[in-house]
C-alpha cells in the first residue's frame with residue numbers, strides 16, 4: 079500500500095525521501111541482526127562505528143571533498159557554528175568579514191561581534207535582500223581572519239550561483255539550505271557547515287567540512303572543549319555521544335542521493351522542479367511576483383507574493399485545503415514560499431504549479 083504523503087514544501091525541517099523513511103522503518107527495532115535499534119547501540123560499538131564512518135565516506139564521495147579535509151558531525155545546529163567559527167578563528171588584531179545576504183547572515187555576524195572585530199564585506203539589505211551581491215561589490219580589508227557567506231538564503235529565496243575567490247583569506251560558508259543540491263568545488267572553502275534538517279536528514283546533526291590547515295590557525299586559549307574544532311577532529315566526532323540516530327538517517331539519505339545519480343543528477347532534478355514554479359510566476363503577467371531578482375533566484379526556496387495580503391491569505395487557505403503544506407512565507411518577507419529541497423518529488427512541484435495556474439484562472 080502506497081503511504082499517504084503530503085505535498086510538503088516546509089522550509090525546515092522538511093521532506094525526507096520516502097524510500098529512506100521506509101528503510102529506517104524496516105530496520106527500526108532490529109538493526110542488521112543486532113536485536114537493537116540504531117538508537118540503542120553504544121556509540122563505541124563496531125556496528126555504530128560502521129554507520130558513522132560510512133556516512134563520512136559517502137559525503138566525501140558525493141561532494142568530491144578533498145581527502146585531507148575533515149568531516150565532522152556536531153550538535154547545536156548551524157546556530158552554534160555562528161559562535162564556534164569566531165571563537166576558533168577570530169583572533170586579536172584580526173577582523174572577520176561577513177557578506178550580508180539575509181537574516182541568517184545577520185545572526186552569524188551578531189555572534190561574531192560578541193567575540194571580536196568584524197566588518198561587512200557587502201550587503202543587499204537595502205533592497206530587502208532580494209539579490210546576491212555581484213562579485214565586484216565584494217571588498218576585503220587587511221588582516222581579515224576569514225570571510226563568511228550564506229550560500230542559500232532560506233528566508234529570502236536567493237542563492238549564490240558563483241562563489242567569490244578570496245585568495246589567501248579563508249572562505250567559510252553556511253550551506254544549511256542548499257548543501258548537497260548541486261556539485262561545486264569544495265576546495266575553494268576553508269570551512270562549510272550545515273544543519274542537517276533540509277537536504278541531509280533530520281534535525282540534530284550539524285555537518286562541518288573543515289580544511290586541516292584551519293586547525294593551525296585556531297585559538298586554543300579560553301575556548302571550551304566542546305566548542306573547539308580540534309576536539310572533534312581528534313575524536314572523529316566521538317568525543318561525547320553523537321546524535322547517532324540522526325547520523326544513521328543522514329547515511330541513508332546519502333545512499334539515496336547516490337541512487338539518484340549523485341549531485342549532477344540531483345541538480346538537474348532541482349532545476350526542473352524549480353522551473354515548474356518559477357515559470358508560472360514569470361508567465362502570470364504579474365499575478366504572482368517573485369521576491370528574488372531573477373539572476374539571484376534560489377533552487378531551494380521560491381519566494382513570491384500576490385497582489386494583496388487578502389489574496390495571499392486566500393491562496394494559502396485554498397492551498398492548505400488542497401493538501402499543500404508549508405507554503406507560508408517567513409514573516410520578514412511575507413507572502414508565500416515553496417521549499418523544493420532534494421526530497422520534494424517532481425510530482426509535488428507539478429501539482430503546485432497546476433494549483434497556482436488554476437488559482438490565477440479563478441481569481442486573476
Ligand code: PLP
Pocket residue numbers: 090154155156157158182228230231232252253254255273274
Ligand atoms: N542558516 C540557514 C541558512 C538556515 O536556513 C538555518 C535554519 O533554517 C540556520 C542557519 C539555522 O540552523 P539551525 O536551526 O540548525 O541552528
